[in-house]
Amino acid sequence: MKKLILLGLTAVLAFGCVSKKQYAExxxxxxxxxxxxxTATVKLNACLSDQAASQARLEGxxxxxxxxxxxxxxxxxxxGNLTTLTKKGADNLEKSLESLKEKDLKISRLQDALNKKDSVTLAIVSSLKKEVGINDPDIEINVEKGVVFISIADKLLFTSGSYNVTSRAKEVLGKVAKVINSKPNFEAMVEAHTDNVPYSKPPLLDNWDLSVKRATSVVRVLEDLEVNPQQLIAAGRSYHVPLVENDTAENRAKNRRTRIVVLPKIDQFYAMIEEEMKNLSGEGN
Structure with missing residues (x-):
């Protein structure tokens, strides 16, 4: 633009003189x-700058x-994943709750079975105390962990060093037999114990032989009293399970004893539990 004006002025000057006034104009x-x-150039530059800034903001x-x-x-x-996980979690939680309910029911059933066994055990103790007579210091009746123990002193059952049962012992065992016969689903294990004094009277060799022989003697008396032999167990313990130290005559007398353990038949007890499990499975189906 500036060049054009200058050219115009030059042309004017070339073809004629202009006045000062015209030149000033x-x-x-x-x-x-x-x-x-x-001004236009400044505005153009500003617009270009604004355009660049706008473009940068647009990209941002x-x-x-x-x-x-x-x-x-x-x-x-x-x-979506949380929804899936939540659904799976809910399903798993529901399954866990069902499993817990089933386990609680099984435990409840087993507890009922154990309570029934305990009730029978207490009934046995009551019958024994009534039949045998709890006031006899040579006879002890107690319950440990759901098992009934009848402990009879050696002097009540046998003469010294003998395995032949006394007449008084037969009277006591007759009362015990009556209680055992009333509980056909229970077993009676006869456990004979000696002191630690060495023993040897042919054909018996030692305290093992003596304890076993005494146990079988008591079992035979109970069998004669019509106790089912399938309910009877004979066990000799020798002197290896003493009540007290064998250090005095009095203590040795305490250790010489016969213990009758009345307990539910293990196979029948497990059969009862198995039957409960089958019932639970049937109810679950």
Whole structure:
């Protein structure tokens, strides 16, 4: 633009002289045009700068939009996974609760069975105390862990060093037999104990032989009293399970004893538990 004005002025000067006034007007016009050009250039530069900034902001917004879309998709996927996991968790929890209920029911059934056994055990103790007579210091009746123990002193059953049962012992064993016969689902294990004094009277060799022989002697008396032999067990313990130290005559007398253990038949007890399990399985189906 400036070059065109200068060319115009040159042409005018070339073809004729201009007045000072015209020259001044032309010069003023040139300055005005130059100012407009400068202003336009500044505005153009500002617009270009604003355009670059706007473009940068646009790119930033596009990136943010892409991030937001990705985050939104991730949240949707996560929600779906959580929904699936929550459903699986709920199913697993429900199964666990059902399993716990089943176990509680089994425990309750088994506890009922044990309570019934304990009730029978207490009834046996009551019958024995009534039949045998608890006031006899040579006879002890007690319950340990659901098992009934009848402990009879050696002097009540046998003469010293003998395995032949005395007449008084037969009277006591007759009362015990009556109680055992009333409980056909129970077993009676006869456990004979000696002291630690060495023993040897042919054909018996030692305290093992003596304790076993005494146990079988008591078993035979009970069998004669019509106790079912399938309910009877003979066991000799020698001197290896003493009540007290074998250090005095009094203590040795305490250790010489015969103990009758009345307990439920193990196979029948397990059969009862197995039957309960079958009942539970049937109810579950």
């Amino acid at each position: 032309l010069e003023a016009k040139q300055k005005e045009t130059q100012d407009l050009l400068n 917004l596009r990136e943010q939009l892409a991030d937001l879309r990705k985050t939104n998709q991730d949240l949707i996927d996560t929600k």
